[in-house]
Amino acid sequence: MTLRELLIIERIMKGRGSGPKPSFSKYDLLKTLWLVYNLGPTGRKVLAETLHLGEGSVRTIIKYLQQASLVKKSGSGCELTGKGRVVAERIWRLLVKQIRLPKNTLVNGEYVYGILIRGSASKVRNGLEQRDAAVKVGANGATTIICRGEQLIIPPETEPPPEDWVRMAEMIYRKFEPQDRDVIIISGADNEAVAERAALAGSWTLLMDRQYRNI
Secondary structure, X not given: OOOHHXXXXXXXXXXXXXXXXXXXXXXXXXXXXXXXXXXXXXXXXXXXXXXXXXHHHHHXXXXXXXXXXXXXEXXXXXXXXXXXXXXXXXXXXXXXXXXXXXXXXXXXXXXXXXXXXXXXXXXXXXXXXXXXXXXXXXXXXXXXXXXXXXXXEOOXXXXXXXXXXXXXXXXXXXXXXXXXXXEEEEEEEOOHHHHHHHHHHHHHHHHOOHHHOOO
């Protein structure tokens, strides 16, 4: 399924016109929606600190989201519009859990971040597409995990799992509580913001049909 809601974010970035490349990505727009959805009216300073971006970049992000009628300014900063709330709710029905994880052997990096994507196992081939998307935004790597029944599997199944996989799988299952056909993407980086952005980038490959991914 292609999320029409994610197409809105793709079009915001594509429609910004010519000029210098912004210091933020579509994943930062996605995270901004998530923050405002969860925190309610939010000021630029809080957004800048959480996104690890300058206030100028956050100001531009808010402007783009305003132009798409997803957020509006309020006395406390910015908040979701009715349309923005609908878009956010539909996205977070699929991006169910986002969790900071302890450093582990699944990925390299001081910071490790995981996202659970509901019911997307059929879109995973060998995990390379998700890894490449994560690396493209600066991660050291990413591991894709599929839930099959109550078992966690790292594709491709022809490759042996890490030595401590049983212990790792128990920890991941406990933290994410996945259902059958869910996917968990775990990214690692030496920067916290990059690790989180990379997990979102890997998730994006499962939420967007290929022909719409870079419109």
